[in-house]
Amino acid sequence: MLFNSLNFALFVPVVFALYWFVTQKNLTLQNLLLLVASYFFYACWDYRFLFLLIFSTLLDFFTGSKIFAAKTTAGKKFWLWLSVGINLGFLGVFKYYNFFAGSFSDLLSHFGMRAGFNTINVILPVGISFYTFHGLSYVFDIYRGRITPVKSFIEYSVFVSFFPLLVAGPIERATHLLPQIQQKRRFNYSQAVNGLKQILWGLFKKIAIADNCAEFANMIFNHHEQYPGSVLVMGALFFTIQIYCDFSGYSDIALGTARLFGMELLRNFAYPYFSRDIAEFWRRWHISLSSWFKDYLYIPLGGSKGGLWQRIRNTFIIFLVSGFWHGANWTFLAWGFLNAVYFLPLLLTNRNRSNMEIVAKGRLLPSLSEFLKMLLTFSLTVFAWIFFRAESIGQAFSYIGKIFSRSILTVPSGEAFEGASFHVVAIIILSIMFMLMEWLGREEQFAIAGTGMRWPKPARWAFYISIAVLTFYFTGVQQQFVYFQF
Template sequence: MLFNSLNFALFIPVVFLLYWFVTNRNLTFQNILLLVASYFFYACWDYRFLFLLIFSIFLDFYTGHKIHSAKRQAGKKFWLWLSVGVNLGFLGVFKYYNFFAGSFTDLLSHFGFRASFTTLNIVLPVGISFYTFHGLSYVFDIYRKRITPCKSFVEYSVFVSFFPLLVAGPIERATHLLPQIQQKRIFDYDKAVDGLKQILWGLFKKIVIADNCAEFANMIFNNPAHYPGSTLVLGALFFTFQIYCDFSGYSDIALGVARLFGIELLRNFAYPYFSRDIAEFWRRWHISLSSWFKDYLYIPLGGSRGNTWSRIRNTFIIFLVSGLWHGANWTFLAWGALNAIYFIPLLLSKRNRTHIDVVAKDGRFISIKEFFQIIFTFGLTAFAWIFFRSESIGAALNYIRGIFSRSILTIPTGASLSGGSSNPVTIIALTVIFILMEWAGREQLFAIAKTGLKWPKPLRWTFYLTLVIAIFYFCGIQQQFVYFQF
């Protein structure tokens, strides 16, 4: 069930009405409703994997209690590593077995040995990387005595499987979400209206920008040899905006839907393409994952403490693991390594926390220096996305080789992108408008959070109606959310 589907548009009002008008007097009934709705939502993808989700929930709920009740440290470690081992074992089998088996076979053949490993013909359960990390953070926090185990299986189950965040995040923490599930929620009209606005903005980003950019990005990346270097640059830019608007659009919809039910989820994006260096970019891109790796991997490894070698090692580990989390392909590892290379000079020169506040804060004009810093950081990011999008390292290198050819000096034309249902010039114009709207709202939780609040009511509603019309007018081929594959 996609967020941008008719089924979801029917699903939400039904759950909303039952939640606020039928079960609103009893918190337990509300949570049971959310749990049933979440399981139904997940079962719509593939009901067989619902049992894997439920098993994962039960495992971490049970081991969390055993960690807490164990008298000796050895007992706590046993239950912790049982949870970690089983969770990562499932993730490894479903997501990484074929990749490692194939890579090991290739390595042996390189040295003249013949080996054959049986590959598994299995489907990757949607959202497995996200709900696995939900459960792991829970048991880690119990082990570190940051929280005590949740007494209610229903409440814990809602924490892991709450449908807005179940398949593509944000990756929540028990310290943030569980208290909201455990306390009575009261309908807040203003919060609900704000949620609807964020849903609208998320749909605009996904349908109008991401899906249309995807059409041309796919066309170019699937046949790079057919296009000049200038068009390949355009393809990289199309994908750069596709993946941002696709994933942040999903996050906006998730946060907005959760707000309809009186729940606040963690913010996942904070205008990353306005970053002035790569360190700022990673504080603003997929925030819940970056902070998860920081808290549960980077800091335990020693973080930025220790000697130069330790800091370089830890940085590479965190970015390589982040790349591998995204998918079982060498291209994701290359993408992670490239971002580590970008990041390390800032870390070693202690300039990785230079830019904390939003650029041009309080409405001041952006400086020339900041402008070129943003352009440079955006260029580095767009270049790295080429590896992320490509099917193989070889394909990525060929794509880059095609960019840095004489044909980069040519002007990309609409004729070279014929065959699509949309006009590339129109999509570029819409993307420029989108950038300007994001810039205008860069100090808000989402770009249109406060847009039009001081306008006359007819003008404000005209603005919202324009977004709705744009969504229906520019909707093309429905595209699955990119991060569903991770």
């Protein structure tokens, strides 16, 4: 069930009506409704993997209680590593087994040996990387004494499987979401209206921007050998806009939907393409994942407290693991490695926390220095996305090699887009308008959160309707959300 589908448009109002008009007076019934709705939502993808979600939930609920009850450190560690081992074991089998088996076989073949490993033909369960990390944060926080185990299995199950965040995040923390699940919730009109606006903006980003950019990005990347370097640059830019609008659009819909049910999820994006350095970019891109790795991997490794070589080691570990989390392909590891290289000069000069506030705060335009820094950071990010999008390392280098050839001076022609040049121009103009809206709303939680608040009501409604009309007008081939594969 896609967020941008008719099924979801029917599903949410039904659950909303039952939630606020039937079960409102009973918190347990409210949570039970959310749990049933979430399991139904997940089963619409593939009911066969519900057992995996329920098993993971039972595992961490049980081991969390055992960690808390254990009298010795050894006992706590036993139950902690049991949870970690089983969770990562499932993740490894479904997501990484074929990668390791294939890579090891390729390595042995270089030495004239043949490995007996067979790949497995299995579907990657949707959302497994996300709900696995939900559960792991819960047991880690109990082990560290940050929280105590929740007594209600229903409440814990809602925390793991709340349908807005189930398949692509944000990656929630028990310290943030569980208290909201455990307390009585009352309908808040302003919160709900804000949620609807965020859903509208998320749908616009996904349908009007991301899906249309995906059409051209896919065409160019899949047949890159046929195009000059100038068109390949456009392909990289199309993908850069696509992945941001796709994933942040999903997050906007998730956060907006949660607000309809009186919940506030963790913010996942904060205008990353306006960053002035790579460190700032990673504080603003997929925030819930970056902060998860920081708290549960980077800091336990020693963080930035050790010597220079330890800090460099930890930086490369965190970026490589982040890359590998995204997918079982050498391209993702290369993408992570490249971002670590980008980050290294900031680390060595202690400038990785130089840009903590949003750029040009309180001003309409950035300074020349800020603009150039944003342009450089954006260019480095676009280059790194080529590895992320490529099917293989070879394709990535082939793509980049053609960009840095004389053909980059070729002016793209309409023939390059198979007669869709008008559509390309329209999407470019729409993307520029979108980025302008993001810039004007960059101090808000999402771009249109404060737009039109002082306008007359007819003008404000005309603005929202125009976004909806643009969304429907530019509806193209429906694309699956990019991060569903992770």
